[in-house]
Amino acid sequence: MNRVPGVTMQVKLEVKEETLKLTDKCRNNFACLSGGKSCLCEIEDSFDGRVLFVKVGNKVCDYKMSFGYSYVCNCPTRKELYSRYKV
DSSP: OOOOTTTTOOOOOOOHHHHHHHHHHHHHGGGGSSOOOTOOOOOOEETTTTEEEEEEOOOOTEEEEETTTTEEEOOHHHHHHHHHHHH
């Protein structure tokens, strides 16, 4: 497959149905599953894939929680995306 400079392909991401059901506070209509990274908080660090520390940003999300000087992501869908695709 030939790559065209400046053109980025987006791949649709998938998670388990049970994960989607657990993510009942999503305000973005699961836009993160479209493959675009603009809606995803950037992962700063991970502890065993269960605790995701995210970079401070201006994204409003019901799953982002303050933890000392850091923020932690508690979104079931985000955790599965990180676990499966490392995004």
